[in-house]
Amino acid sequence: MRCIPEEPEFGEGQSAEKAVWEQLRRSLPDGVILAHSVQVRHGRAEHEIDLLVLWPGVGLAAIEVKGGRVSIENGQWHSSGKIGKHRIQSPIAQSQSSAHAFKEWIGDQLGTPLSSRFAYMVCLPYTPVPADWVMAGCPRSLVLDEQDLQHPAELIRRAIETEGNGASPLATSYAGRIAAKLVGTLNPDDGPRLGSREQEDLQDHLTQQQAVLLAATRDIRRIRFSGGAGSGKTWLAVEKARRLCRQGKRVGLFCYNKGLGQYLRNQVSGWRQAKPVFIGEFHEYVRSLGVPDGKGQAYFDEEMPRLLKEMAAGLPEQDRLDAVVVDEAQDFAPLWWEALLACLKDPSAGEVHAFMDDHQDVYRRWDEAAVGAVGAALGAVDLVPIRIDENLRNTRRIAETFGVFAGESFKARGNTGLPVRFVRCATDGALEVAGDCVDALIGEGWANNQIALLTTRSRHPEHQRHQEGGTIPEYWREFHANESEFYGHVLGFKGLERSVVVLCVNGFKELSRAPEQLYVGLSRARSLLVVVGDPELLAKAGGACLAAELERAEAWDPYLEPSPAADMVAG
Numbered sequence: 001m002r003c004i005p006e007e008p009e010f011g012e013g014q015s016a017e018k019a020v021w022e023q024l025r026r027s028l029p030d031g032v033i034l035a036h037s038v039q040v041r042h043g044r045a046e047h048e049i050d051l052l053v054l055w056p057g058v059g060l061a062a063i064e065v066k067g068g069r070v071s072i073e074n075g076q077w078h079s080s081g082k083i084g085k086h087r088i089q090s091p092i093a094q095s096q097s098s099a100h101a102f103k104e105w106i107g108d109q110l111g112t113p114l115s116s117r118f119a120y121m122v123c124l125p126y127t128p129v130p131a132d133w134v135m136a137g138c139p140r141s142l143v144l145d146e147q148d149l150q151h152p153a154e155l156i157r158r159a160i161e162t163e164g165n166g167a168s169p170l171a172t173s174y175a176g177r178i179a180a181k182l183v184g185t186l187n188p189d190d191g192p193r194l195g196s197r198e199q200e201d202l203q204d205h206l207t208q209q210q211a212v213l214l215a216a217t218r219d220i221r222r223i224r225f226s227g228g229a230g231s232g233k234t235w236l237a238v239e240k241a242r243r244l245c246r247q248g249k250r251v252g253l254f255c256y257n258k259g260l261g262q263y264l265r266n267q268v269s270g271w272r273q274a275k276p277v278f279i280g281e282f283h284e285y286v287r288s289l290g291v292p293d294g295k296g297q298a299y300f301d302e303e304m305p306r307l308l309k310e311m312a313a314g315l316p317e318q319d320r321l322d323a324v325v326v327d328e329a330q331d332f333a334p335l336w337w338e339a340l341l342a343c344l345k346d347p348s349a350g351e352v353h354a355f356m357d358d359h360q361d362v363y364r365r366w367d368e369a370a371v372g373a374v375g376a377a378l379g380a381v382d383l384v385p386i387r388i389d390e391n392l393r394n395t396r397r398i399a400e401t402f403g404v405f406a407g408e409s410f411k412a413r414g415n416t417g418l419p420v421r422f423v424r425c426a427t428d429g430a431l432e433v434a435g436d437c438v439d440a441l442i443g444e445g446w447a448n449n450q451i452a453l454l455t456t457r458s459r460h461p462e463h464q465r466h467q468e469g470g471t472i473p474e475y476w477r478e479f480h481a482n483e484s485e486f487y488g489h490v491l492g493f494k495g496l497e498r499s500v501v502v503l504c505v506n507g508f509k510e511l512s513r514a515p516e517q518l519y520v521g522l523s524r525a526r527s528l529l530v531v532v533g534d535p536e537l538l539a540k541a542g543g544a545c546l547a548a549e550l551e552r553a554e555a556w557d558p559y560l561e562p563s564p565a566a567d568m569v570a571g
Contacts, residue, residue: 016067042101059117064095117164196527227388228406229523249322256331312342323351402522421556434504440558460487501525505533514541
């Protein structure tokens with residue numbers, strides 16, 4: 001016979017139910033289904049069938065079990081046990097109402113009314129009941145006493161056939177459909193998607209705890225928050241801007257990269273209260289004030305900020321800023337800072353909050369001494385340094401891989417997570433192999449919108465297609481909408497992240513900048529990092545410590561069968 005569940009958990013006070021369960025399991029024939037503690041809701045009423053018998057070819061029986069010594073006096077049921085004699089609800093009425101509720105519920109669930117014979121019964125395993133006993137509404141055949149329980153199967157069958165409401169026996173197929181609803185099978189995706197989601201929710205929770213830093217520094221008007229990758233700096237930048245806006249201040253929330261600018265706008269879009277007067281890239285802000293566009297790196301690095309500074313001198317008071325918040329502040333050159341400070345209502349005392357990682361200075365623009373000189377020239381105090389040492393947004397294995405670039409104070413607080421994977425291949429073949437890695441990961445169960453493929457030199461063909469077609473803004477909107485896998489370059493992915501990152505090391509334009517690019521690329525994954533490239537090039541670009549970390553990584557061949565689902569559960 002089949003039991004649901006196979007081994008029920010009987011709690012304290014359920015010894016009578018356990019005894020009856022064991023006896024029925026031994027007595028009922030093969031093909032019968034025996035279920036314990038079937039919970040049913042009927043409207044607002046809640047019911048429980050202690051034991052439910054599904055007997056193909058016969059019918060159903062709902063059995064209410066009452067332990068102790070049961071008695072009836074003047075129509076009132078009583079039970080005598082450890083707490084003495086006390087009144088109880090009529091068990092036959094309980095069984096009747098629960099059977100009725102179950103019949104209505106299962107009919108709704110299956111879309112077919114239950115027309116099979118259905119008896120409601122009572123079992124009194126420690127009470128003798130005379131053979132000629134009878135009570136209105138309760139024939140003796142619906143009661144199993146301590147003696148009947150010695151051989152209950154035939155008595156249950158007889159009760160169903162003679163007293164059960166219904167016109168026909170229980171069909172085997174219908175019994176199977178009922179059993180499926182009782183089992184309530186729930187098999188979450190064995191792939192990695194759900195495990196990574198839980199892990200990343202924990203990472204988000206840890207990140208939000210960083211708000212204590214903003215509370216502790218709320219009276220400091222000029223701060224430089226400096227921390228490693230995954231320390232929650234972007235979240236802090238957005239939260240700081242939100243708090244300043246709530247104070248009624250005109251706030252500019254700035255960054256350099258287009259992708260990060262779109263992310264910041266998305267984060268702010270749901271605010272119901274005051275919002276920053278500008279959100280996005282520095283050069284877009286300059287254009288918004290009327291400074292003409294130009295061409296060439298020299299124009300954007302030098303001429304454009306000079307024009308902004310000149311224009312700022314004539315800005316009306318109502319168009320100036322009370323506070324400047326900059327994420328990935330190491331991307332900003334000293335001349336940009338000078339121009340931004342000039343846009344403040346009070347350039348010497350207006351609020352400046354910079355969130356940065358000086359180990360990610362991939363553009364080689366950050367010059368602390370020069371930025372300090374800018375502030376001094378405007379009569380401003382230096383930015384007060386605040387260190388953020390804890391990594392919160394990556395698994396420990398990922399953080400330990402890029403930790404060689406993050407400084408001695410770097411601490412990983414995440415879960416252990418999945419092993420980092422290393423796919424060894426020649427540099428000129430890395431792009432094709434990395435694309436095949438994306439396909440293999442989707443085959444494992446990762447959702448395509450959890451994956452980003454980042455290159456270190458030439459673009460992936462999909463990225464190149466958008467670049468040449470002028471559709472990069474739309475492509476970034478697709479990324480932030482989580483519509484599909486993403487193909488990008490590490491330089492454009494600063495401040496962003498995805499559950500899975502395939503880092504395609506397909507060379508470097510300048511080897512001297514390789515450590516910063518590797519640091520960015522390795523730190524963008526939250527749950528799984530896959531590194532694709534030539535071990536010799538990685539050792540040359542990232543140093544011996546990175547080479548040692550990659551030696552400890554899992555050697556992965558994306559052309560083999562997918563890894564077992566059990567191997568994908570994060571630690």
